[in-house]
Amino acid sequence: MSFAEQFQHPLGRLSLESLPFWQMLNDPTRGNVINGVIGTAAALMVVIGTLVTIAMITKYRKWSVLWSQWLTSPDHKKIGIMYVVLALVMLIRALMEALLMRAQQAFGLEGGFLSPDHFAQLFSTHGTIMIFFVAMPFLTGIINYVMPLQIGARDVSFPVLNSISFWLTAAGAALVMISLCIGKFSTGGWFGYPPYTEASFSPGVGPDYWIWALTLASLASTFSGINFAVTIYKKRAPGMKLMVMPLFTWTALCTSIIMIFAMPPLTVAMAQLALDRYLGFHFFTNELGGNMMNFANLFWLFGHPEVYILVLPSFGVYSELISTFSGKSLFGYRSMVIATMAIVALSFAVWMHHFFTMGQSANINAVFGIASMLIGIPTGVKIYDWMWTIFRGRVRFTVPMIYSIGFIYLFVLGGITGILLASPTIDYQVHNTVFLVAHFHNVAIPGALFGLLAGYHFWFPKAFGFRLNERMGKVSAFCWIFGFMLAFFPLYALGLMGLPRRSVAYTEPSYVPLEIAAFLGAILLTVALVTLVVQLWVSIKQRDKNRVFAGDPWDGRSLEWSVSAPPPEYNFAVIPVVTGRDAFTLAKEGGKAYPLPESYTDIEMPKNSVMGPVLGAIGFALAFGLVWHILWMVILFFVAAVVTMIVYGFARDTTRIVPAQQVQQEHRRWLDAVAAATGISRADEYQSANQGLAEMTIHEVPA
Amino acid sequence: MIDQFRDDEETASRKLEERKDFYSYVWGFSLALAMTLVPFAVVHWGAMRGLSLLIFIGAIALVQMAVHFRFFLHIGWRQKREDLLLLLFSTLLMVIMGAGTIWIMASLAMRMSLPASP
Ligand code: HEM
Ligand SMILES: [Cu+2]
Numbered sequence: 001m002s003f004a005e006q007f008q009h010p011l012g013r014l015s016l017e018s019l020p021f022w023q024m025l026n027d028p029t030r031g032n033v034i035n036g037v038i039g040t041a042a043a044l045m046v047v048i049g050t051l052v053t054i055a056m057i058t059k060y061r062k063w064s065v066l067w068s069q070w071l072t073s074p075d076h077k078k079i080g081i082m083y084v085v086l087a088l089v090m091l092i093r094a095l096m097e098a099l100l101m102r103a104q105q106a107f108g109l110e111g112g113f114l115s116p117d118h119f120a121q122l123f124s125t126h127g128t129i130m131i132f133f134v135a136m137p138f139l140t141g142i143i144n145y146v147m148p149l150q151i152g153a154r155d156v157s158f159p160v161l162n163s164i165s166f167w168l169t170a171a172g173a174a175l176v177m178i179s180l181c182i183g184k185f186s187t188g189g190w191f192g193y194p195p196y197t198e199a200s201f202s203p204g205v206g207p208d209y210w211i212w213a214l215t216l217a218s219l220a221s222t223f224s225g226i227n228f229a230v231t232i233y234k235k236r237a238p239g240m241k242l243m244v245m246p247l248f249t250w251t252a253l254c255t256s257i258i259m260i261f262a263m264p265p266l267t268v269a270m271a272q273l274a275l276d277r278y279l280g281f282h283f284f285t286n287e288l289g290g291n292m293m294n295f296a297n298l299f300w301l302f303g304h305p306e307v308y309i310l311v312l313p314s315f316g317v318y319s320e321l322i323s324t325f326s327g328k329s330l331f332g333y334r335s336m337v338i339a340t341m342a343i344v345a346l347s348f349a350v351w352m353h354h355f356f357t358m359g360q361s362a363n364i365n366a367v368f369g370i371a372s373m374l375i376g377i378p379t380g381v382k383i384y385d386w387m388w389t390i391f392r393g394r395v396r397f398t399v400p401m402i403y404s405i406g407f408i409y410l411f412v413l414g415g416i417t418g419i420l421l422a423s424p425t426i427d428y429q430v431h432n433t434v435f436l437v438a439h440f441h442n443v444a445i446p447g448a449l450f451g452l453l454a455g456y457h458f459w460f461p462k463a464f465g466f467r468l469n470e471r472m473g474k475v476s477a478f479c480w481i482f483g484f485m486l487a488f489f490p491l492y493a494l495g496l497m498g499l500p501r502r503s504v505a506y507t508e509p510s511y512v513p514l515e516i517a518a519f520l521g522a523i524l525l526t527v528a529l530v531t532l533v534v535q536l537w538v539s540i541k542q543r544d545k546n547r548v549f550a551g552d553p554w555d556g557r558s559l560e561w562s563v564s565a566p567p568p569e570y571n572f573a574v575i576p577v578v579t580g581r582d583a584f585t586l587a588k589e590g591g592k593a594y595p596l597p598e599s600y601t602d603i604e605m606p607k608n609s610v611m612g613p614v615l616g617a618i619g620f621a622l623a624f625g626l627v628w629h630i631l632w633m634v635i636l637f638f639v640a641a642v643v644t645m646i647v648y649g650f651a652r653d654t655t656r657i658v659p660a661q662q663v664q665q666e667h668r669r670w671l672d673a674v675a676a677a678t679g680i681s682r683a684d685e686y687q688s689a690n691q692g693l694a695e696m697t698i699h700e701v702p703a
Numbered sequence: 704m705i706d707q708f709r710d711d712e713e714t715a716s717r718k719l720e721e722r723k724d725f726y727s728y729v730w731g732f733s734l735a736l737a738m739t740l741v742p743f744a745v746v747h748w749g750a751m752r753g754l755s756l757l758i759f760i761g762a763i764a765l766v767q768m769a770v771h772f773r774f775f776l777h778i779g780w781r782q783k784r785e786d787l788l789l790l791l792f793s794t795l796l797m798v799i800m801g802a803g804t805i806w807i808m809a810s811l812a813m814r815m816s817l818p819a820s821p
Binding site: 233257261265291293294297301345348349351352358359360361364 | 785792793795796799800803804806807808810811814815
């Protein structure tokens, strides 16, 4: 079918062949059956999961609550929680794919059970999902939840845009999910280099799924970045000067700035590749003056800053919780801030280390290699600051703290292998081997994922009003840490032994033992994730024993702990006035932690808006139409998107008033609860006695 | 009576303000549009070529930036330190990215004798 004919067909390229079991039924060879069964099972999981969710919501008649309280809510706290839920759901899929890949490679001597094409889809979706639909939503969710509370604001600057960002991300995730059921995903890896991903080499729908999923996600992240940066600049409580902000807010600001500058190159690269594929342009083709190096350059202009988007928020989380669980203020606050800003600037000056071997002159390699090594300096400063914060502190080995200590050890290791790779001569030896795979998982898992999981444990009681089960949290944390080591340390050795990354199979018997070790590690990681899910389940069951309504279960230091758990929708009945760093600790030490205001005023809050779900649905449908070349869908939903945005431009009545009386009632109720609670010492933090009020202790200042 | 008068005055001045805002945006929009259409027209009708064309388009791009700053971002000459720092930082990042890209692509073009990207 010619291109024009395809676009004229009412279903575009959609046909029965797009179903995951079609090939297996028509050509039942052994390989086809195995791959077909795995693909079909995965598709069934998506379909059944969706149906069960819908059935449950219908059974318990939760649709209207869900719609009005969550899906259309402009509340940054609810949007944050939805982001984290999305991330955890996608984490389940991406980890299962990782397990499957590890299984394939463990049995991959002379073959294994997966077809090369299936394996290629697995690493492409795994990488794409982990970065764009696990790590990004997870960190965006935590920033969303925590940052406005930390700066004493009632919401972000653009609440509806925030909801739109979430829904565009969700639409991108849905697109990746539906690629399991209809058609195939890209086989070009997470960075999808052309010319392989051009129409001539990959004529199928795979790269199109990838392009549009990333486009939705990158637009969403750009909006989030702008939203967060403006919020931090404009909405801080009185007295919250920049150098007084909690460190997590600092990292949120720096991450947002990176998002603003790093996402556009990705959006542009995706648009150019789409023009090549759809309209016969030649930006990156082999012939007619195309040059794929422009793609590599643009992609990594985004790609390297991206890894700092992933890691900086976690650095912020670690800073907060190491200081909280050591009972000390953060060591070297100023150096931490400067180091974070230095990382932002440097993160834009090193992108070329991702293509050292692709042909530019040795001088350029040397410059970018040295720049890459420089990042070790500010990062090292941070490591020392964390260690000095722990030093002589009264450390409590809580779950977040276990993650943090695991992080410090493992991240130093990952950082050192990074500095090795920053040397072009070494990179020439090990690039494209699993040594690199080991390196980037060594920074991504302890550096980003552990921090986000630690943050999840740390702030969960704030968000839901009860603590998570401690023992299962510890089991999960140790499984993550040791599972990671078992899964990835062997890859360093395998890489040095020459195993290329993305290998579906190999012929070298000496790889087998290490591959099996890595497979066991992946199993342990799966146990870690299952434990996390079970922990959530158990904690919900036991919630009445673990309530912390008073709001301060960990003797917290920043403003988010100074309100009830969960906080009221307007966050602060009265906007606090900040006098210095660790604002809440200062207030507690001054005996002014729970002031009784003389009077309350009306509070203006944003109204719910359907813009988020509507634009998310339109974005999804538009992308789906584009993937399958369904012309009417593309036109219809493009027009719908434009019209929706214009119509929303005329909306004037967008806020509502929470009356002073209601604020007073809710605030007094909480203050009464605080007065009724007994303050507990840090040793009793994990007893049911912890109602969220910290015992006042006079801290001896350690020498 | 006096209150009434004051209210009227207030709404009147608000109206004036809104109107000024509106015209400022209209101005911004038309200027931005002009700065977009002119280079296209020049290229389309071949009014200039070679180096002078590039310089002309570059100059127009700078004016375009100034227009955006002035009318859409509301950044004028007398500004706060925060804005200035942000602008300088943005400029730094742009220069790193732009210069780096040109350096890399030119080196590649030379070494692989591909035509440099236009
Ligand atoms: C949690 C346990 C994880 C396991 C067991 C795992 C396993 C794997 C495996 C087996 C591969 C293929 C390696 C190869 O090419 O030979 C891979 C690739 C990759 N992983 Fe993971 N991974 C995990 C977590 C993560 C996380 C948290 C991230 C990012 C935040 C991530 C990002 C990637 C990327 C970007 C690729 C490269 C995909 C490509 O080749 O295009 N992974 N992972
Ligand atoms: Cu990099």
